[in-house]
Amino acid sequence: MIYVVIPVHNRKQYTRKCLACLNDQTERDYRVIVVDDGSTDGTAEMLQAEFPDVIVCTGTGALWWAGGTNKGIRHVLENLTMDDNDFLLALNDDTEVGPDYLTNLLKACKAKYPCLIGSISVDIKEPGRLLYAGTYVDMSFAKFRDLAKTRFSHQYAKLVKHPLYIPSDCLPGRGMLIPMDVFHKIGLFDETHFLHHMADIDFSLRARKAGFSLYVATNCIVHEHTEATGLVLSKTTTLRQFWDALFAIRSPINLKTRYHFARIHAPAMPIYLTFDLARIFGGYLYRKMK
Incomplete structure (x- = not known):
């Protein structure tokens, strides 16, 4: 069954x-x-x-x-x-x-x-x-x-x-x-x-x-x-929308969610979080400059 x-x-x-x-x-x-x-x-x-x-x-x-x-x-x-x-x-x-x-x-x-x-x-x-x-x-x-x-x-x-x-x-x-x-x-x-x-x-x-x-x-x-599929970040995402997405439940880049994931699964949480946040913020800047 x-x-x-x-x-x-x-x-x-x-x-x-x-x-x-x-x-x-x-x-x-x-x-x-x-x-x-x-x-x-x-x-x-x-x-x-x-x-x-x-x-x-x-x-x-x-x-x-x-x-x-x-x-x-x-x-x-x-x-x-x-x-x-x-x-x-x-x-x-x-x-x-x-x-x-x-x-x-x-x-x-x-x-x-x-x-x-x-x-x-x-x-x-x-x-x-x-x-x-x-x-x-x-x-x-x-x-x-x-x-x-x-x-x-x-x-x-x-x-x-x-x-x-x-x-x-x-x-x-x-x-x-x-x-x-x-x-x-x-x-x-x-x-x-x-x-x-x-x-x-x-x-x-x-x-x-x-x-x-x-x-x-x-x-x-x-x-x-x-x-x-829900919230998608793109070139047209404003700074305010990006900021809100960092704290929204329906957002894939919710900071609280990312923190808990790193805490539970990463072998070295500070290193993981550093790279994860760099990709989130760097990805936003890259999309805006494309």
Whole structure:
């Protein structure tokens, strides 16, 4: 059994498309748990009318990604019949998947067990544009190398010529298949320190330290609605917007989040933080001067 947990908030149009894709899966042994974190756009009514088989958990709007995902996981652990041979799939609602997606995830996990399996991602409007295909991490110097860029030049055509399973140092929560046994060994996502961003990276790093391998399956594809991915820094980002982003929960450069990540995972926190902050501030200046 695969338990698919999807946290949502006021994105009814994306949630509908995501759930419709899951209805078409060739693998039928799964349950979907949607955590509706205080949506006010009619999401609750849509779920009840169009997807009555979906289990719905609710929040007040303060759960964010990690809290919402954890609420769904707790519902599975506390209320549903499951065992250590089952899996949980963390999935975002701004994605769409093909009919063999769950089938291929299971095949990958069985081929590489014990492991967590991540998904590659492509732009839904430009499927040949590869967005994610694994990550190399140097925790000493805060260096995250995006393999979609450095190895495959953002070209899906290059990826398909490589092995089916690619090792990765961490995984995103945008299509991460997790054996239920992992939660018993390392706990849930850390919503205390990583309420939104980096909760998935922290979780997958902890799983790797506990002995679970991490792979990206190249035949497990999520199609991303890139316009819905949240805060993106660009050349047009003003100094005020950049400053606000350093403290915003939904921001990938939130300083508190980056500090806790360094404290927990870096072998030498001062060195890591120095390089991490240099990349954040240097990246902003570089984009402004381009």
